[in-house]
Amino acid sequence: MLTTSERRRAYKGPVLFSHGFRVFFLLAGIWAALAMILWVIFLATGTPIPSRMIGTDWHMHEMVFGYSSAVIAGFLLTAVPNWTGRLPVLGWPVVGLSGIWVAGRLAIFVSEWLPAVISPLVDIAFLIVLGAVLAREIIAGKNWRNLKVLGVVALMAISNGIFHYETLNGSAINGYGIRMGVGTIVSLIILIGGRVIPSFTRNWLVRQGPGRLPTPVNRFDAFAIAIAIAAVLLWLAAPEFVGSRLLNMIAGAAHAIRLTRWAGWRTVAEPLVLILHVGYAFVPLGFLLLAISGGTQIPHAWMVGVIGVVTLAMMTRVSLGHSGRPLASTKAIVALYGAIILAALLRITTEFLPHLNYLLYISATMWIAAFAGFAIAYYPILAKPHK
Numbered sequence: 001m002l003t004t005s006e007r008r009r010a011y012k013g014p015v016l017f018s019h020g021f022r023v024f025f026l027l028a029g030i031w032a033a034l035a036m037i038l039w040v041i042f043l044a045t046g047t048p049i050p051s052r053m054i055g056t057d058w059h060m061h062e063m064v065f066g067y068s069s070a071v072i073a074g075f076l077l078t079a080v081p082n083w084t085g086r087l088p089v090l091g092w093p094v095v096g097l098s099g100i101w102v103a104g105r106l107a108i109f110v111s112e113w114l115p116a117v118i119s120p121l122v123d124i125a126f127l128i129v130l131g132a133v134l135a136r137e138i139i140a141g142k143n144w145r146n147l148k149v150l151g152v153v154a155l156m157a158i159s160n161g162i163f164h165y166e167t168l169n170g171s172a173i174n175g176y177g178i179r180m181g182v183g184t185i186v187s188l189i190i191l192i193g194g195r196v197i198p199s200f201t202r203n204w205l206v207r208q209g210p211g212r213l214p215t216p217v218n219r220f221d222a223f224a225i226a227i228a229i230a231a232v233l234l235w236l237a238a239p240e241f242v243g244s245r246l247l248n249m250i251a252g253a254a255h256a257i258r259l260t261r262w263a264g265w266r267t268v269a270e271p272l273v274l275i276l277h278v279g280y281a282f283v284p285l286g287f288l289l290l291a292i293s294g295g296t297q298i299p300h301a302w303m304v305g306v307i308g309v310v311t312l313a314m315m316t317r318v319s320l321g322h323s324g325r326p327l328a329s330t331k332a333i334v335a336l337y338g339a340i341i342l343a344a345l346l347r348i349t350t351e352f353l354p355h356l357n358y359l360l361y362i363s364a365t366m367w368i369a370a371f372a373g374f375a376i377a378y379y380p381i382l383a384k385p386h387k
Contacts, residue, residue, distance in 0.1 A: 015385050017094045020077025021322060022382040025315045027098060028070035029375035031105060032308075033368045035062045040364050052111040052119070057163075057172045063303065064181045065123070065160045066105055071311045072156065072188075073097065073130050076149060078322055080134055084141025089133060097133065100126045120164035127157035155184045174297060176236065183232040186302050189310050190228050190255070190283060194221055197276045198262045200317075204273050205266055215261040224254040231287060239295030248295070252287030259284065271329040272317050275337045279310035282344065289351070300351060304367070305344040312340050312370060319378055324386045332377045340370035 016023050039059045041047060051058050081088045104123035111119035131153040138146055163177025172178055198214035205213055231247035238244055264277030282305025289299040316336065320327055343366035346359045353359070 013091055014383070016383045017092075017098075018090050019088045019322065020090075020094055020097070021074040021315075021318055023094060023098045024070045024074030024077070024101070025319055026375060026379065026382045027101065028067055028074065028311075028315065029371045029378065031062070031070065032067045032371035033375065035059070035066065036364050036368050036371075040361065040368075043360075050110045050112045051108060052116065053108065053167050054171055057167050058108065060172070060178050060303075061108065061163060061167075062105070063307065064178060064185070065156070065163065066108070068181075068185055068307055068311065069127060069130075069156060069160075070101055071315065072152070072185075073101070073126075075314065075318065076130075076134055076153075078318060080137050080143075080146070080149070083146045084137055084143040086137055086141045089137065093133060097126070097130060100129055116168060120161070120168075123164070124157055124160050127153055127160065131157070152184060152188050156181060159184060174239075179236050179239070179298060182298055182302055182307070183236055186283065186286065186306055187229055187232055189280070189306055190225060193276070193280050193283075193310065194225065194258070197264075197280060200273055200276065201262055201264065201267060204270055205263065208266075208269075211266060212263045214263050220254075220261075221258060224251075224258045227251045227254050228283075228287070231290075235290060235295050241295075244295050245291045248287045248291040252284040252291065255280075255284035255287065271334050271337055272313075272320075272327055275309065275313040276317075278337075278341060279306065279313050282306045282309060285348075289348075293351075297351075300347040301344070304347045304363070308367065308370075309337075309340050309344055312336065312374060315374065316378070319381050323381050325381065332373065336370050336373050336377070339366045339373065343367040343370060 016026070038049065039055070042049060042055050042059075049055065049058060053061060077089055077094075080086075100122075104119075104126050107114065107119035107122040131150050134153065135147070135150055138144075138150070159177050159181035161177075162180060163172045163175065166172035166175040166177050194217070198217070201214050205211065227247065228251045231244070231251040234241065234244045234247055259277065259280055262277060264274065267273040267277065282301045286299040286301035286306060289301050293299070316333055317327065343363045346363035346366065350356060350359045350363070
């Protein structure tokens with residue numbers, strides 16, 4: 001039986017399946033654009049999709065549990081080998097995982113033509129199999145402290161299951177499943193972002209000469225994380241409770257302060273770093289919008305801002321670094337960032353000016369441009385060998 005390193009050296013298959021981030025980031029970009037195109041067509045023409053989910057439910061599900069799950073898979077399949085010291089999962093296991101993810105997207109889209117239980121089972125299977133693959137790698141590498149990442153995958157799977165249950169019994173709009181899924185992703189970005197954003201920022205600023213550096217992690221970060229998780233949990237349990245509004249306000253203020261401690265304003269010259277700070281800014285904005293709205297609606301500052309901007313920022317950076325290319329932005333990358341930021345700002349604006357319906361279509365167009373642009377610009381990086 002070949003060892004992991006021997007399998008790596010012996011691998012002669014497509015570059016796309018030589019590392020998990022390659023195929024999953026490419027699939028995520030393609031699906032983010034395609035799913036939004038389908039959603040715009042549905043809105044503009046009223047043409048129904050052949051899904052058991054109503055249109056809004058399908059749209060929310062595919063952004064949170066379709067697109068985001070692919071990004072999480074790509075990120076964790078990249079991070080876990082770094083944590084465990086083992087070489088990446090590659091070849092047929094990656095083909096199988098990506099195949100299950102694609103099957104989930106198809107099963108949800110045509111679920112009206114299938115028995116009621118089929119599409120939920122196929123869809124949830126992806127997160128379960130992903131968790132099993134990651135558990136094997138972590139246990140084999142005896143990297144026990146990172147078993148906690150399995151909790152994120154488990155929470156996403158449970159959230160997805162709840163979402164499916166709610167759709168089979170009516171609608172999942174603003175239900176427990178979608179709130180739990182979004183809350184899990186935002187919490188993950190708060191935890192991971194709080195480690196990588198100041199780290200990447202410090203590494204870049206040190207090379208620029210003397211000046212303000214990110215504040216080292218201290219008790220304030222622990223407080224900000226704790227209050228954010230408490231706010232998310234209370235929002236899940238009792239979104240309209242007055243105490244939830246208060247916690248959301250405190251969490252918003254805490255994370256706005258946390259962001260200022262990372263000296264992001266000094267990174268304007270490097271968009272690959274600056275975009276991380278811009279994306280994280282939507283975290284406190286989302287908390288504040290929850291406090292203002294009373295928690296009844298999921299803020300698009302999180303749905304488009306955090307999930308859209310931060311994940312695109314991470315995909316563009318990770319893809320460059322792990323494919324052996326220099327971490328330097330290009331005009332195409334800057335254009336992608338501009339499009340996704342504009343998409344987020346316009347979508348948030350419609351929450352306050354709902355009569356400006358045309359802004360929804362402009363926002364959707366910018367989203368499509370950002371992710372279709374990512375898939376086109378990054379296809380050679382993700383699917384072809386680096387010479």
